[in-house]
Every structure is written in structure tokens, then in C-alpha cells.
Amino acid sequence: MYNDNPTINDLKQPLDESKQGDVFYNEQMLTPQTGKKFYIESYGCAMNFSDSEIVASILAEVGYAPTKVMAESDLILINTCSIREKAEDNVRQRLRQFDKVKKEKPGTLIGVLGCMAERLKEKFLEQEKLVDIVAGPDAYRDLPKLVATAAGGEKGMNVFLSREETYADINPLRLDSNGIAAFISIMRGCDNMCSFCVVPYTRGRERSRNAFSIVAEATDLYKRGYKEVTLLGQNVDSFKWENPETKEVVNFAQLMEMVALVSPEMRVRFSTSHPKDITDEVLYTMKKYENICNYIHLPVQSGNSRILKKMNRTYDREWYMERVEKIYEIIPDCAISADIICGFCSETEEEHQDTLSMIEWANYTMSYMFFYSERPGTLAARKYPDDVPYDVKKRRLQEVVDLQMNISHKNNLKDIGKTFKVLIEGDSRKSDADFKGRTSQNKVLIFPKKDGLKPGDYAEVKVTGVTRATLIGELV
Ligand code: 5AD
Ligand code: SF4
Numbered sequence: 001m002y003n004d005n006p007t008i009n010d011l012k013q014p015l016d017e018s019k020q021g022d023v024f025y026n027e028q029m030l031t032p033q034t035g036k037k038f039y040i041e042s043y044g045c046a047m048n049f050s051d052s053e054i055v056a057s058i059l060a061e062v063g064y065a066p067t068k069v070m071a072e073s074d075l076i077l078i079n080t081c082s083i084r085e086k087a088e089d090n091v092r093q094r095l096r097q098f099d100k101v102k103k104e105k106p107g108t109l110i111g112v113l114g115c116m117a118e119r120l121k122e123k124f125l126e127q128e129k130l131v132d133i134v135a136g137p138d139a140y141r142d143l144p145k146l147v148a149t150a151a152g153g154e155k156g157m158n159v160f161l162s163r164e165e166t167y168a169d170i171n172p173l174r175l176d177s178n179g180i181a182a183f184i185s186i187m188r189g190c191d192n193m194c195s196f197c198v199v200p201y202t203r204g205r206e207r208s209r210n211a212f213s214i215v216a217e218a219t220d221l222y223k224r225g226y227k228e229v230t231l232l233g234q235n236v237d238s239f240k241w242e243n244p245e246t247k248e249v250v251n252f253a254q255l256m257e258m259v260a261l262v263s264p265e266m267r268v269r270f271s272t273s274h275p276k277d278i279t280d281e282v283l284y285t286m287k288k289y290e291n292i293c294n295y296i297h298l299p300v301q302s303g304n305s306r307i308l309k310k311m312n313r314t315y316d317r318e319w320y321m322e323r324v325e326k327i328y329e330i331i332p333d334c335a336i337s338a339d340i341i342c343g344f345c346s347e348t349e350e351e352h353q354d355t356l357s358m359i360e361w362a363n364y365t366m367s368y369m370f371f372y373s374e375r376p377g378t379l380a381a382r383k384y385p386d387d388v389p390y391d392v393k394k395r396r397l398q399e400v401v402d403l404q405m406n407i408s409h410k411n412n413l414k415d416i417g418k419t420f421k422v423l424i425e426g427d428s429r430k431s432d433a434d435f436k437g438r439t440s441q442n443k444v445l446i447f448p449k450k451d452g453l454k455p456g457d458y459a460e461v462k463v464t465g466v467t468r469a470t471l472i473g474e475l476v
Contacts, residue, residue, distance in 0.1 A: 034063030037073045039075070044115065047232050051114065055079070062147075076109070076111070077113055120134075133150050161189075161204035180225075180456045181226065181423075181425070184259075187209055189207055197378060209241065211255050214255065231255070256286075260291055298324070304355065307344055335443070338367045340355060342393055344380075355400060419460055422459055424459060444471065445473050446470055447461045447474055
């Protein structure tokens with residue numbers, strides 16, 4: 001499916017309407033009563049949604065309670081994404097709407113967080129006069145101070161990028177939670193320097209979080225009734241944390257095992273994997289634990305080796321294919337999804353065909369597909385002309401989208417007759433007579449409810465049919 005906001009659809013679990021309002025707030029939180037409220041909106045990747053929960057926790061500590069009603073808030077925050085030009089345009093458009101709220105309620109503070117704040121820094125304050133606060137991804141601990149500065153009538157800005165900050169000690173305040181699935185941020189930043197990508201500039205150097213704090217967070221979630229955690233990082237396979245006391249190093253496979261052992265009843269997912277770093281050890285760990293889901297998001301970006309080199313992905317087509325073969329060999333029922341960029345600098349028709357053939361060969365269950373959007377300051381912007389015409393990019397993207405839809409559909413048809421263990425997430429969007437669950441392979445499965453079953457329970461469901469993007473089934 002074409003989606004300009006890559007990972008959220010997949011990873012952000014939708015709201016369970018019945019729970020809105022009560023799970024919104026983390027019970028253990030002791031909030032000083034200031035009567036102040038903040039409203040926060042997040043754009044971009046799952047990491048951004050996860051960061052907003054850290055921000056919420058920091059603000060709650062100083063007496064700001066979250067609200068879902070923008071008009072009743074004293075502080076409006078927007079956590080932004082810079083990955084493509086369109087993502088930034090969306091944010092600017094949204095800011096126009098905040099402006100109206102501010103006019104109706106003078107004194108409301110507006111803060112811009114995340115990647116766009118980091119990329120544009122003081123330029124943001126010059127360009128968008130209504131903005132009072134600009135805070136980059138590593139500056140959230142400073143927010144109470146920035147808010148105080150802004151309340152005093154000055155602009156508050158902190159875009160300092162840290163080499164250490166992981167917010168390890170902060171217990172995120174779960175916003176919009178269905179009470180069943182949660183994100184756990186395990187590392188920050190990125191050292192990969194893909195030539196098209198702005199992330200290393202907006203999120204800084206890669207650093208891994210204390211492994212024990214990750215396990216403690218997972219354990220706490222389990223005790224509070226959560227049944228699924230998604231370990232998040234730009235490149236989870238390069239997770240590496242050294243215990244300062246014992247000097248022992250924990251890698252990603254070991255971390256995943258530690259989290260899987262919290263409880264066999266709690267599912268573990270992770271995102272995003274980098275083809276150059278995903279090890280056999282990770283795959284064998286997935287195989288060993290039933291509660292580690294058989295799903296890998298493995299962005300390919302392009303199916304052509306020359307383009308991959310130009311993208312600085314540090315693997316080629318053959319390397320990628322070997323990794324995919326290994327995944328299917330070790331975990332035969334594993335689902336793989338990808339990110340794909342169409343029309344990168346100098347991409348020819350033949351090279352585009354290599355991407356199409358890869359989609360078919362790798363048999364992705366789904367993909368996030370984009371056309372190349374030049375980002376200022378990146379290696380590609382400095383070195384390579386953005387020379388594939390817009391119409392050509394669009395047409396190639398459409399071909400990729402059409403093919404992926406076809407492959408996804410075929411893939412779903414093959415599930416008919418099979419039985420899957422699903423984690424029930426809530427009511428189906430279309431009917432409250434049906435539940436919506438998710439298979440280990442991250443596919444949504446809709447099936448009729450039965451007394452005694454509730455969200456958070458597991459159920460064995462046999463697939464009887466498919467619609468465009470979902471499986472339909474019945475309890476066995
Ligand atoms: N243009 C288009 N897509 C991009 N992505 C990252 N940078 C760009 C860009 N400049 C895509 C990649 C990445 C996903 C999160 O967004 O496919 O994996
Ligand atoms: Fe967007 Fe990348 Fe920043 Fe996530 S890390 S918000 S995808 S620019």
C-alpha cells in the first residue's frame with residue numbers, strides 16, 4: 001500500500017474506542033496538580049510516536065496532563081518528520097490550523113518537536129512566527145524549561161544532539177494505547193548514512209539503551225496487561241550495549257531473547273532490520289521462541305546493485321537475496337515486508353525492473369513504497385542530480401504499488417484453509433460483532449466474536465477468505 005507515513009500504519013496499534021480516556025493515562029504517574037494541559041500530535045515513523053510518549057511522561061512530571069481536545073490545551077505540540085518533502089508540507093499545513101486555535105485562545109503555546117525541529121532549528125522560528133518552542137529529538141528533558149521560557153514570552157529552543165541520551169530511565173506515558181500492544185525504544189540515532197536519508201542529521205549518532213531498562217519496561221508492561229511489545233530502532237540489528245560493570249556486551253539477538261523470556265504470553269516484534277546487519281543468530285532466536293513474531297521488516301530500497309551502491313546501502317542485490325533465502329530457510333512461515341524507493345538519482349528503466357522482480361522474488365507480504373524526494377544536506381543532494389522526471393517517478397511508483405498489491409493478494413489467498421494463533425486487539429472497524437486480531441506474520445484477521453473472549457486474549461482462527469488487505473476467518 002502506498003503510504004507517505006511509512007511505519008505507523010503497520011506498527012501503531014489502532015485505538016480501542018471503548019478504552020479511550022481511561023488507559024490514556026498511566027495510573028502510576030503522580031502528577032502535581034497545576035491544571036495545565038498539553039495536546040500532542042505525532043507524524044512519521046513509529047519512533048516518533050514512541051518519543052511522544054516520552055515527552056508526555058516528562059511533561060506529566062511537571063504537572064501537564066494530556067488532553068485529546070486541542071482547544072482545551074495550554075500547550076500544543078507537534079512531533080514532526082522530515083523524511084520526505086511531503087511529510088514536512090503536511091506539518092506546515094497543520095501549523096496553519098493551530099494558528100486559528102491560538103488566535104481564539106491567546107497564551108496557548110505551540111511547540112515543534114522531532115526531526116523537522118532538528119533540521120530547521122532557528123529557521124523554524126523565523127519561518128513560522130506562531131511557534132514558541134523548538135525541541136530536537138535529544139532535547140526532551142529540557143522541555144519543562146523551554147515551556148517556562150516560552151510562557152515568559154521568549155522563544156524556547158534546544159536542538160542539541162547527544163551521543164548518550166536514550167531516555168532509559170523514563171517510563172513512557174502510553175498515549176492512545178489499546179492497552180495490549182506498546183512500543184519500546186531500544187536505541188536512538190543512526191550511523192548508516194544512506195545517501196538519500198535525512199535521519200542521521202535529525203536524530204544524530206547511533207546509541208543503544210541499557211538492556212536491563214528495556215527488560216524492566218517490558219516486564220512492567222506485561223504486569224499491566226500488555227501482550228505485545230515492539231522493539232524500536234532505526235537499525236535494531238546493530239543494537240549493542242555494554243554492561244559498564246561486567247563489560248559484557250548484549251547484542252540484538254540476546255536482547256530479544258531477554259525480552260521474550262519476560263513471558264511466553266507476551267509477543268515480541270521489532271523494527272527496523274537492516275539487510276547488512278541481520279544475523280543468523282537473530283533468525284535462530286526468532287525460531288527458538290514461539291512468542292517472537294515471524295515477521296521481518298527488511299527494507300530493500302532498490303533491487304538493483306548499482307542503485308544500492310549509489311544509495312550507500314552497503315549491500316548488493318545478491319547479498320539481499322541471500323539474507324531473504326536464509327530467513328525462509330530458518331523460519332519457513334516468516335513474513336517479510338520492505339521499504340522501496342522509486343526513481344532514485346539516475347535510475348534507468350532496467351534498474352527499475354530489477355526492483356519489480358525483487359518484489360516478486362522476495363514475496364513481500366506488504367511494502368511501504370515511495371518515490372525519491374531529495375532532502376537538503378544529504379549525500380545524494382550534494383552529489384547526485386535528482387534527474388528522474390517527476391512523471392517517471394510517479395509511473396514507476398504506480399507499477400511498484402500495483403505489483404505489490406497483486407503479490408500481497410496472492411500471498412493472502414495462500415492462507416485460506418490455514419489456522420493462525422491471533423492476538424485479539426479489539427473490535428473490527430466495520431462491525432462490533434467481529435474481533436480484529438493479528439497473526440504472528442503481522443496480518444490482520446477478522447472473525448466473529450464468541451462469549452468469553454476479549455481483547456488481549458489469544459485465539460486459534462481458521463482463514464476462510466480474504467478481502468483486499470485483510471484475512472477473514474472463524475474460530476476453531
Ligand atoms: N525519499 C523517499 N523515501 C525516503 N525514505 C527515506 N528517505 C527518503 C527519501 N529521501 C524511505 C526509505 C526508508 C523509509 C523510512 O523512508 O524507504 O526506509
Ligand atoms: Fe521521519 Fe525519519 Fe525522523 Fe522518523 S526518524 S520522524 S521517519 S525523519
